[in-house]
Every structure is written in structure tokens, then in C-alpha cells.
Amino acid sequence: METTFKVRASAAGKIMGAKGLGETGKSFCKQWLKEHLYKRRPELKSKYIDKGNRLEDDGLTMAALELNLGMIYKNDEFFQDDFFCGTPDLIHDGVVYDNKCSWSLDTFPMFESEIPNKDYYYQLQVYMHLTGCTKASLCYTLVDADYDLVSQAVKWLTDKESIYRTISNMVYTQKAFDEFKQEFCHDSKSYYFVEIPESDRLKVFSFDYDADVIAKLQERVQECQEYINSLLNK
Template sequence: MLPKFKFRASSIGKIMSDAQSIDPALMDEKTAAISRKTKKTDEDKALLAPLKEKSLSVGAKTYCEQIAKEFVYGFEEEVTSKYMEKGLIVEDQSIALYNEVFFTSHVKNVDRRENEWVTGECDIFTGRKIIDIKSAWSLATFPATAATAYDADYEWQVRTYMWLWEADVAEVAHCLVNTPDELIGYEQAELHFVDHIEPTLRVTRVQFTRDMALEAKMRRKVESATAYVNKMVEQIIADHQG
């Protein structure tokens, strides 16, 4: 029996982009005929909309194909970078900065939750709100406004956490703290040592409110992605049988 895949909150954004067209495998003769119409009625569009939403984009399929390959061959590719390494090393400092700025006493969450579709471990849960901490690489990459801080993948990540923790609101908090010496290399030191900057200027937040319709969309996308992963697992196995 093929496994039931649960998508991680940190990667859910990879399958959430809209497909350019409806997957032919999802259509019957009636819907296929409607999709070929040059002019579609509102009723036609309403009939096709759920199929379009269930369809996976090219990028989503590529990601699912990688998951299938990792399952069949029994490995998991670890993606690392100096940016990710800093995030892990300074996470406690970033949480401390957040607490200093907003007069809170939050601590790192260590609880991982899952449901039938997704799994995740948020950074902070206050009892009502999800807070996801992102540590900027440098002053040059730090987003100074909420508009520049917005990232669709981060939104889907915290929406997954809201779903898992039944939280009403969430925020992505971009924090700017010193970079460890060993990671800076030959970059400008003044872009990495930032303690002299006012703390309130070193946290930029992007706020989100829970949306049940978007959670339903995530469920549909995960179901489509899971089916595609299983299909690709079967394809890989079939292609290597004598």
C-alpha cells in the first residue's frame, strides 16, 4: 500500500500556486466540452472552478515528483544555506528581540501537530495567535515594511499553523539580529552587526487572519498532490520492472 503523505507547513506553498489550466484527468466528457468553449457562461465557470482549483501547477508537480523519487529511493535531500543556518543559530536571539520590542515573554514551541493532510511545528503559540519568526540574513536583506516582508509561501505556512492549532490570527515576524562571525565571510561587517539599531526598527510583522475557505483550498490541493505523488511512485516502480 502506498503511503499517506502529509505535507509540511514549511513546504505547503510549493503546491498552492494556481494551475494555468485544468488537469485533463479531472474532466469527464461534459466538463471537457465546456472547457473548450470560447465563451463560457457564469454557470460554466462555476462548474469548472473546483476542477481548476484541484489541478496542480507545473511547479507543484515537479515538487511532488521529487517527493515520489525520495520515497522510492529512500532518501531525503537536505537543503541548506548560510541564510538557513543563521536562522537556526539565532532563533533564540530573534525571539528575545521580539519579546523586548513587544513586552512579551514568549518561548519557543516544541509541539508538533498534524491532521489528516498536513503537519507542522510553529515557532510560537500564544494560546490565540501563531507567531512565526524569520531571522533576516543582513541589514541589506531585512524587509523594512510589511509590504516588502510579505511572502506567499510564508502566508501558506502560517495558515497551516492556524489550521493545526485552531488559531484565529497569525503573524510572520522578520527579526534583525547579529550574524555569527563564522557565517559572515567577506561581506560588509556593518550589514551584520546591528545591535546599535533601535530594537523597534528591527522587527517587521505581517499579519494574517484565519480563513476557512483557504483551509478548504489547502485540503483540496493536498489531496490532489498526494494522489499525484502516489501516481509517480507507481510510475517510477513500473519503469524499473523487468
């Protein structure tokens, strides 16, 4: 019994062990095989994922405005070949863009000079390979949390100053802060909110297509296929 394996762009980093597939890659293959055979995937839930899903379009719009991209249209096309598959966020003028919506200022890489998570580098290398683009931009954005996220965060708080601090850590524009303060803690005595300019809420890491990285990833995909076959034939 055999089954054909190809890796999602978002998971490409999971199989890029320093020396061969490695234990991390093998664990990934085992999980992939269970999902593939029995058509079940774990439902991942967290406030970080929730914000990213809810506000992805807001982040892309902010990035487009700051980067002067003009009119953009979010990509919905699914790309694949014999090794990889995935759906890039945006393809514009020969550049692949991917947005990562940071949960908070604390997790936003404002002053970083290198990509905090190397998995995202591999993800965009795969996107470039699949689309034929030779340049990519990884955009970290810091956008205001929406009403549902804020209301969930303050739901069980009773102290007005705690509510104030929570809201101020979840929104970055004066307009949004004023609206949430009026809604949830209008009589708070604190007045320390500082608006963060939009230009400071976008961090872009740009890089070129690397054929050597893709060749190595293709080797890893083949190793995954061999390992998956060995699991099936035990």
C-alpha cells in the first residue's frame, strides 16, 4: 500500500532538519499519514490563531497602503506540483506577499533584523517556486483587535483599571481605543494610552528565490515519501 505525499507550504519548515528528516520530520509524517488515511485533522484553536484568521484582510490592506501597492486582490488560487502545495496570501507585480498578524506589540518583531520564525522563510520559498515569482515579502502586521476579541478578553474582569490595561494592549489606534474605553471602562481614571503610527505597525522581511533551498526541500519530500511508505508496509 502506498500513498502520495506532498507538503503544504506552511508546513515545509517541519521537514527541514539539519541532518536528514530527523525526529521532528518523522513525527510530522506520522501525523500527516493519520490525517490522510482517516480524513481527520486536529482543530487548532488559540487567541493568536483567531486574531490572525479574523484580521488577515485588515493586515493585508494596511501592508498594501504602507507599501504603496495600489489596488490589490487577495489570492484564492491553490497551487501545487509533485512536491508542494499551498495558497499564497497575495501575488502582486511578480512578488509573493504573506501576512502574519501579530497578537500584540510584545510579539511583533518591530526591531528584528532576521525573520523570527524560519518556517515562514521556507513557506515563502515554496510559494515562489509554485507561482514562478522570484521575490517574496513576509509582512508582520499589528492591527487593532476587533470587538469580539476585546469583549472576550475583558469579559470576566471587574476592575476598571485592569480592563483599561487589557484594551490598551489589544488596540493601537486612538479611535479604536476611545470606542472600547467608552464601551467597557468609561469611568477608568487611567490616561496613558499611546497611539502607534501605522508605519510602525508593519515589519517587512524581503528575500529572493533560492533554488538550492527548493532542491533541498524536494529531497526532504522524497525522504518523507519513503518514510511514509515504510510505515504503511510494516
